[in-house]
Amino acid sequence: MNIEILNNTNKDLDVSIEIKLITNDELKSNKQKKSLKQLGFTAKEDSICILNDKKILFCGIEKYSKDNIRSAIASAIKKLQTTNYKTTKILLNDKKYISSVVEGFILGGYTYENYKTKKTKKSLRNISLIYLQDDFKTAIQLFTNAVTIADSTCYTRDLVNTTPEDLNPVIFTKLAKQLAKENSLECTILNEKSLKKENCYAMLAVGRASRHESQLIHLSYKPKNAKKIISLIGKGLTYDSGGLSLKPATSMVTMKMDKAGACAVLGIIKAISELQLDIEVHAFVGAVENMIGGDAYKPDDVLRSRKGDTIEVRNTDAEGRLVLADVLDYAQDKVNADYIFDFATLTGACMVAVGQYTTGLMGHSTKLKHAFMMKAASDSGELIAHLPFNKHLKKQLKSEIADICNISNKPYGGAITAGLFLDNFIKEKNKDKWIHFDIAGSAYTESPWDVNGYGGTGAGVRFMSSFLMDLNK
Numbered sequence: 001m002n003i004e005i006l007n008n009t010n011k012d013l014d015v016s017i018e019i020k021l022i023t024n025d026e027l028k029s030n031k032q033k034k035s036l037k038q039l040g041f042t043a044k045e046d047s048i049c050i051l052n053d054k055k056i057l058f059c060g061i062e063k064y065s066k067d068n069i070r071s072a073i074a075s076a077i078k079k080l081q082t083t084n085y086k087t088t089k090i091l092l093n094d095k096k097y098i099s100s101v102v103e104g105f106i107l108g109g110y111t112y113e114n115y116k117t118k119k120t121k122k123s124l125r126n127i128s129l130i131y132l133q134d135d136f137k138t139a140i141q142l143f144t145n146a147v148t149i150a151d152s153t154c155y156t157r158d159l160v161n162t163t164p165e166d167l168n169p170v171i172f173t174k175l176a177k178q179l180a181k182e183n184s185l186e187c188t189i190l191n192e193k194s195l196k197k198e199n200c201y202a203m204l205a206v207g208r209a210s211r212h213e214s215q216l217i218h219l220s221y222k223p224k225n226a227k228k229i230i231s232l233i234g235k236g237l238t239y240d241s242g243g244l245s246l247k248p249a250t251s252m253v254t255m256k257m258d259k260a261g262a263c264a265v266l267g268i269i270k271a272i273s274e275l276q277l278d279i280e281v282h283a284f285v286g287a288v289e290n291m292i293g294g295d296a297y298k299p300d301d302v303l304r305s306r307k308g309d310t311i312e313v314r315n316t317d318a319e320g321r322l323v324l325a326d327v328l329d330y331a332q333d334k335v336n337a338d339y340i341f342d343f344a345t346l347t348g349a350c351m352v353a354v355g356q357y358t359t360g361l362m363g364h365s366t367k368l369k370h371a372f373m374m375k376a377a378s379d380s381g382e383l384i385a386h387l388p389f390n391k392h393l394k395k396q397l398k399s400e401i402a403d404i405c406n407i408s409n410k411p412y413g414g415a416i417t418a419g420l421f422l423d424n425f426i427k428e429k430n431k432d433k434w435i436h437f438d439i440a441g442s443a444y445t446e447s448p449w450d451v452n453g454y455g456g457t458g459a460g461v462r463f464m465s466s467f468l469m470d471l472n473k
C-alpha cells in the first residue's frame with residue numbers, strides 16, 4: 001500500500017473514495033445529513049458510514065485532537081480494507097494532524113498474515129493526503145518522518161509476531177545483522193563463548209537449557225556530529241516458558257512476545273538512522289530463551305552477575321531482570337551515554353498496576369520522567385504511567401545468602417521491585433540518566449484497541465522516536 005502527500009487536487013479523478021471526519025455538530029449542517037441519518041449514522045466516535053453513490057466514507061469523531069484523529073483514521077482504513085475501493089484521499093487543513101493521520105493509516109491498516117496460507121484480499125492500493133495550505137515543505141517533512149516512524153513500528157510488530165521457532169536467539173542476530181547492513185549500522189555479536197569471557201553468568205544461566213545459543217547484540221548508529229549519545233537496552237526473551245518455575249499453560253501462550261523490548265530497541269534504531277538524526281544510538285539486546293531441561297538453572301541457584309554481585313534465584317520465571325542485569329552492566333561499560341533507556345516485558349504486576357494498555361515508567365530523575373510523561377500526554381499516542389521507587393520496596397529484594405534476590409519477598413509492588421532490581425545494576429554516575437520502561441501490557445494485545453490490531457503493538461518505538469527527535473532540535 002502506497003501513501004503520499006499532495007498539494008493539489010489534480011489527482012481527484014483517480015480517487016475512488018474520500019474519507020471525511022465529522023463531529024456530531026458538523027453532521028447537523030452537512031449536505032449529506034439526510035442520507036446519513038437514514039442510515040442511522042450519528043457521528044459517534046470511530047463509527048463509519050459509507051455513501052457509495054457519493055463516494056464518501058464518513059467517520060465519526062468526538063472532537064478534533066491527535067488521539068481522536070489517529071483512532072478515527074484507523075477505523076476508516078480497517079473498514080476500507082474490507083471493500084473493493086482501490087484508492088482513497090483525505091483533505092487536511094492543519095499540519096499538526098499530519099502525523100496522527102499517517103499513524104492511523106499505517107498502524108491501523110497493519111495486519112500480520114505470515115502464517116496464513118490464504119491471505120486476505122486487500123484492494124486498497126493508494127492513500128493520498130491532500131494538503132492545500134502554505135508551507136508544503138514542512139508538511140512533507142512531517143509526513144516523511146511520520147511514515148518512517150510508523151514503518152519502524154510495523155517492523156517491530158513483525159518481529160514480535162514471529163513465532164519462537166522462527167525467531168530464536170541465533171535468528172535474532174541474523175536479523176540484527178541484516179538491519180545493520182541495510183541501515184549502515186555497526187554490529188557486534190557476543191555468542192556464549194564471548195559471553196563467558198565477559199562474565200555474563202546471570203544471562204548465560206537463563207539460556208542454559210535452550211538448544212539455541214544466547215546472544216548479546218550491539219548495534220550502533222554513529223552520525224558525524226552527534227549532539228547526544230543514547231543507549232537502548234532490550235529484553236529479548238524469544239520464549240519465556242518460566243523455566244523450572246514453569247508458567248501455567250494459559251500464561252505461557254503469548255510468551256513469544258517476551259522479546260518485545262528487544263524488538264522495540266531495533267525498531268527505534270532503525271527509525272533514528274533513517275531519520276538521520278544527529279544522535280548517536282546504541283542498541284543492546286539480550287537474546288535468550290528460557291526453557292526447562294536437565295541443564296536448566298534452578299530456584300536455589302546463586303548466580304554471579306557480570307557486575308560481580310551475587311543473585312539468589314528463587315524463581316526462574318523472573319528471568320528478564322537476570323538477563324538485563326548483565327546487558328545493562330555491559331552497555332554501561334561499553335558506552336558512556338547521556339541517557340540509558342531499557343525496554344522490557346518485565347512483569348505481569350505492571351499490567352495489574354496500570355492496565356494492559358499502558359507502559360510503566362521508572363527511574364530516579366524527576367526531570368527525565370517528566371519529559372516522557374509529557375510526551376505521552378501530548379502527542380506520541382502511547383500511554384505511559386509513572387511507578388514510584390521507594391526504599392521500603394527495595395528492602396524486599398534482600399537475600400539471606402547472596403547480595404540480592406531475583407524476586408521480592410512480598411506479593412505487592414512487583415513492577416517496582418523488578419525496576420529496583422535493575423537499579424541495583426545501574427552505576428552511581430548513571431542513576432539520573434536511566435529510565436526503565438515496563439512494556440509487559442502495552443507491547444502485545446489479543447483484543448484490538450486504538451491503532452493496534454491482534455499481536456505486537458510496537459510499544460516504545462513512537463514515544464522514544466519522538467523524544468529523540470525533540471532532543472535533535
Ligand code: BES
Pocket residue numbers: 240242258315317318319320345346347348349407408414440441
Ligand atoms: N515475561 C514475564 C512478564 C510478563 C507477564 C510479560 C505477562 C507479559 C505478560 C516475566 O518474565 C515474568 O514471568 N515475570 C514474573 C515475575 C515473578 C516471578 C516475580 C511475573 O510477572 O509473574
Ligand code: ZN
Pocket residue numbers: 240242316317318319320
Ligand atoms: Zn518470566
Ligand code: ZN
Pocket residue numbers: 237240258317319320345346
Ligand atoms: Zn519474561
